[in-house]
Amino acid sequence: MQAGAALADWLAYLEGLHPKSIDMGLARVAAVRDRLGLRPACPVLVVGGTNGKGSVCAMLSAILHAAGYRVGTYTSPHLLHYNERVMLDMQPVADALLVQAFEQIEAVRGDTSLTYFEFGTLAAVSIFQDAAVDVMVLEVGLGGRLDAVNLFDADVAAVVSIGLDHEAYLGSTREAVATEKAGIFRADRPVFCADTDPPQTLLDKAGEIGCDLRLLGRDYGFVRNGEGQQWSWWGADGTRRHALPLPALRGAYQLGNAALAIAMLDALKDRLAVPLGAIKRGLLEVEWPARCQVLPGRPVTVLDVAHNPHAAKVLRASLEQMGFHPCTHAVFGMMQDKDIAGVLDELAGLVDVWHLASPALPRAAQTSELDRLIAVRMPQALCHAYPDVAAAYRAACEQANEADRILVFGSFYTVAEVLAAREA
Structure with missing residues (x-):
């Protein structure tokens, strides 16, 4: 890349740098990490899972920020701007910081090939390390064991949920997926699983690694106070957090995500003290776009990035809790390598009118295929x-x-x- 290149130029360059968009393995990127001297001195929270990991990262970051800590948060993918992936103190970093980090990586990688995601992961951690953050919150991109985020040892790790997605890379059974996701666990460190039915392979892998596995419902949990707007959190050691507000993120399932975030922070309380007031404020102020996000105005518009059957099932539950609407219009487009039929099965009967389109990507499914699959399942739609x-x-x-x-x-x-x- 030429000196002085803009962020857009760098991103275009990175997209074509590696012959594969996904190249599972850590040897290449680990070598570049070492040349950069990336060794986080602060606590690192790593969050994996099929669905829900972004929401948990958002809650962790909001609570820690409310407690006065400087937080570096790395998530993917982004919606509109790449900077959304790399947040310092809850704000997207400036283009200049990203460009500087990319330049540093390019200067030391030599002939080592890196994918777009690997380049971005190294850049994020480099920015956080230079900024001397108090804590890093890192979201796993794909799987866990061979994901670039797994280069950085988690002081506390979590698997939010386990479902089928990216089957070509992670396997076609929940048991296989769980093994890959458990790769972020570390010996003698607390790790959490919020899936209510964790596969035995995850439990076995945790035992093999020798980590301190804590499960939802056994080692921590939550109780909603009737139909009110408060709930309580509990830990196995007798710790309790009462009169907590419901998370600002919509959906009943977000209580489980909030309970996981609090459990992860509780496991780090000797290094990162978080008062009850910060937990409450963080839950009230947390934002995470396009996760059952309701836009202002009429008609009601709901945005959700659900792209696999597990996420579609959760989306359906959230939609059914909303008030009555005479007609539901769906603007629908998916990637052809996803389980389109499985997603449609989960939402059968909920949509009256389908507005089909292919996102501007080669991987996008054609509208004719979407139409065919809908007609089989919902002939009246x-x-x-x-x-x-x-x-x-x-x-x-x-x-x-x-x-x-x-x-x-x-x-x-x-x-x-x-x-x-909408912005245009």
Whole structure:
């Protein structure tokens, strides 16, 4: 890259740098990490899982920030701007910091090839280390064992949920997926699993590694106070947190994510003291876009990046808890390598009108295939195809009445293109 290149130029360069967008393995990126001298001195929280890990990272960061700590948060993918992936004190970092980090990596990598994600992971940790953050919150990108985030030892690690996704890389059974996700565990360190039915392979792997495994419902948990707006958290050592506010993130499942975040912080209380007031404030102020996010205005518009059956099941539960809407319009686009049929099965009967479009990516499923799969499962539903996601969204807005509901889902890219259209 030429000196003085802008962030957009760097991102275009990184996209074409490696022959594979995903190249499982740590040897290449570990060598570059060592040349950069990346050895975090602060506590590192690593969060993996099929779904929910971004929400947990957001809650951890919000609570720690409310407690007065300087927090570095790394998540992926982004919706509109790459900077969303790398947050310092809850704010996306400036282009200049990212460019500087990319330049440093390029200067030392030599002939070592790195993927887009590996380059970004090293850049994030480099920025956090230079900023002398008090704590790093790192979200696993894919799997765990061979993910670039796993280069950095977790002081506390968590697997939020275990479902099927990225089967070509992680396996076609929950047992195989669990083994990969348990790769972020470390010996003699606390690790958490919030899945209510953890596969035996995860339990076995934790025992093999020799970590301190803590399970939801056995070692920590939560109790909602009736139908009110408060809940309580408990830990196995008798610790209790009462009168907690419901998380600002929508969906009943977010209570489980909040309980996990509190449990992870409780395990680090000797190094990062977090008062009850900071927990409450963090839960009230946390933001995580496009996770059952309801936009202001009428008709109601719901954004959700659900792109696998497990996430679609959770989305359905959240939608069913919303008030009555005469008609639900869905703006829908997915990647062809995802379990489209499984996602549709989870949402069968919930959508009245489908507005189909292919996000602007080669991997996107064609609208004809989406139409075919919907027709088999929901013969009464109406389907319309559009040349792009923005056109599908505009049509949904034009056709929906004020009392109706518009659901945008199926992919990060689908949601991102709707958000971009709204900003235009």
